[in-house]
Amino acid sequence: MKLPVKMTINGQSVSHEVEPRFLLVHYIRETVGLTGTHVGCDTSQCGACTITLNGQAVKSCTLFTVQADGANIMTIEGLAKDGELHPIQQGFWEKHGLQCGFCTPGMIMLAVQMLERYPKPSEEVIRHQLEGNLCRCTGYHNIVKAIEWAADKMAAAK
Amino acid sequence: MYPASFEYHSPTTVKDALGLMGKLGDDAKLLAGGHSLIPMMKLRLAQPKHLIDLRNVPGLKGVKEDGGTIVIGAMTTWYELETNAIVKAKCPIVSETASIVGDPAVRNLGTIGGGLAHADPAADMPATAIACNFEMVCEGPKGRRTVKVDEWFQGLMSTALKEDEILVEVRVPALAKGTGAAYLKFPHPASRFAIVGVAAVISTDGKGTCSKASIGVTGAGTKAVRAKGVEAGLSGKNLAGAGAIEAAAQKGAEGVDVQADLQGSVEYKAHLCRVFAKRAVEAAAKRAG
Numbered sequence A: 001m002k003l004p005v006k007m008t009i010n011g012q013s014v015s016h017e018v019e020p021r022f023l024l025v026h027y028i029r030e031t032v033g034l035t036g037t038h039v040g041c042d043t044s045q046c047g048a049c050t051i052t053l054n055g056q057a058v059k060s061c062t063l064f065t066v067q068a069d070g071a072n073i074m075t076i077e078g079l080a081k082d083g084e085l086h087p088i089q090q091g092f093w094e095k096h097g098l099q100c101g102f103c104t105p106g107m108i109m110l111a112v113q114m115l116e117r118y119p120k121p122s123e124e125v126i127r128h129q130l131e132g133n134l135c136r137c138t139g140y141h142n143i144v145k146a147i148e149w150a151a152d153k154m155a156a157a158k
Numbered sequence B: 001m002y003p004a005s006f007e008y009h010s011p012t013t014v015k016d017a018l019g020l021m022g023k024l025g026d027d028a029k030l031l032a033g034g035h036s037l038i039p040m041m042k043l044r045l046a047q048p049k050h051l052i053d054l055r056n057v058p059g060l061k062g063v064k065e066d067g068g069t070i071v072i073g074a075m076t077t078w079y080e081l082e083t084n085a086i087v088k089a090k091c092p093i094v095s096e097t098a099s100i101v102g103d104p105a106v107r108n109l110g111t112i113g114g115g116l117a118h119a120d121p122a123a124d125m126p127a128t129a130i131a132c133n134f135e136m137v138c139e140g141p142k143g144r145r146t147v148k149v150d151e152w153f154q155g156l157m158s159t160a161l162k163e164d165e166i167l168v169e170v171r172v173p174a175l176a177k178g179t180g181a182a183y184l185k186f187p188h189p190a191s192r193f194a195i196v197g198v199a200a201v202i203s204t205d206g207k208g209t210c211s212k213a214s215i216g217v218t219g220a221g222t223k224a225v226r227a228k229g230v231e232a233g234l235s236g237k238n239l240a241g242a243g244a245i246e247a248a249a250q251k252g253a254e255g256v257d258v259q260a261d262l263q264g265s266v267e268y269k270a271h272l273c274r275v276f277a278k279r280a281v282e283a284a285a286k287r288a289g
């Protein structure tokens, strides 16, 4: 039996009827049409599907859409404002924090939460916080640099 | 991957949740953070016909104090435990354990109630639950009962929780003065689950002699267990003495039904139990002062 759900995604209100087993990542990608959120492993390990749900980073492949009823969601598409990249996105650009880019939306959404919780993270904190986000290309080094760059930029803007 | 179809229920009281469980019986499963259950459903290792989501039941979340006891609602997440001021002040090992469960996204949703009810053999909190002597409060159709941790873990993913009960809260004794505690694990490199994890709570008389030791071991066997051999080897001993901790830690795998798997052989994991028993006891003893 389908159930009605209503939530806010990147500031826009959306509502649909979904099967309870329909995973949030599929809802975001297929029903709402926001394909920036990726499916990497589909087994809760890689973090490519990371979004924020009520401000907290979560793996959208490990959540049913019905559990997000009433929630406020942000995906990678919601980050840039008026055509200007978010400082974390800029950091990945400046510090070459990506190669194929598949893990990048998840990395960036996790970094959004990270810099809210730890505005000046040490390298150790960054690496511990990224434990649930896997990258097959970069070796993480430039991802750490990108987040450090963004932390400095965001601190300077305050 | 799509789980099998199910019907979704979202009760708003424990009573309604219990009512649904009574009506639906074996076909229903409770849903907390979903970070053990949903992966299993996606692999179709679990195919419940009904899910009863506890997320809208108020009163199951949060931490409060009741005298010398910390009362933790079953739906409290790992992240809340990692950062909660009461837990950090009164029983910091619980925050410390929560802070290394999985990764930040897992900790945002996974709950202590789900973790202790699921009783994954490689889960972290079971070791700390044993070392700290947690009590589990279960509510069923006939009311509440309290289960001590030594009766809780019964076998592979099985606990003393009855089918018609909900784990509603976890009671954690605050650490006494002169007591130190630590949880250390050897994590699986991808999932961060414990290949072996050891929690130690050590009390000293102020002069370095151990008056009480409480040790839990997780990861190596089918369930978390109390390392009685290590406990006996420590109590009454002067921990500063050469080799005292080392000797006791040699019993780290006693009573553990060590299982060989992709992560290692029986000998390898038994060795890790001894190594981590030593490290956890040393860290706890140092904190005890």
Ligand SMILES: Cc1cc2nc3c(=O)[nH]c(=O)nc-3n(C[C@H](O)[C@H](O)[C@H](O)COP(=O)(O)OP(=O)(O)OC[C@H]3O[C@@H](n4cnc5c(N)ncnc54)[C@H](O)[C@@H]3O)c2cc1C
Pocket: A043, A044, A045, A062, B029, B030, B031, B032, B033, B034, B035, B036, B037, B038, B039, B074, B075, B100, B101, B102, B103, B106, B109, B110, B111, B112, B113, B114, B115, B116, B117, B118, B120, B122, B123, B124, B125, B161, B165, B166, B167, B168, B191, B192, B193, B194
């Ligand atoms: C990628 C990944 C990495 C992980 N790494 C670790 C790790 O390093 N260490 C670790 O300890 N864990 C780890 N976990 C597991 C995680 O901590 C789970 O969240 C936790 O074990 C289960 O809690 P939950 O709230 O998600 O429960 P759910 O998945 O919702 O439920 C689990 C089971 O418990 C039952 N249940 C839930 N709540 C109750 C209740 N209140 N009363 C009675 N029954 C209940 C459910 O019916 C179900 O059978 C990991 C999980 C993932 C996905």
Ligand code: FES
Pocket: A038, A039, A040, A041, A042, A043, A044, A045, A046, A047, A048, A049, A050, A059, A060, A061, A062
């Ligand atoms: S696709 Fe969700 S964690 Fe990999």
Ligand code: FES
Pocket: A097, A098, A099, A100, A101, A102, A103, A104, A134, A135, A136, A137, A138
């Ligand atoms: S840039 Fe290719 S997976 Fe990270």
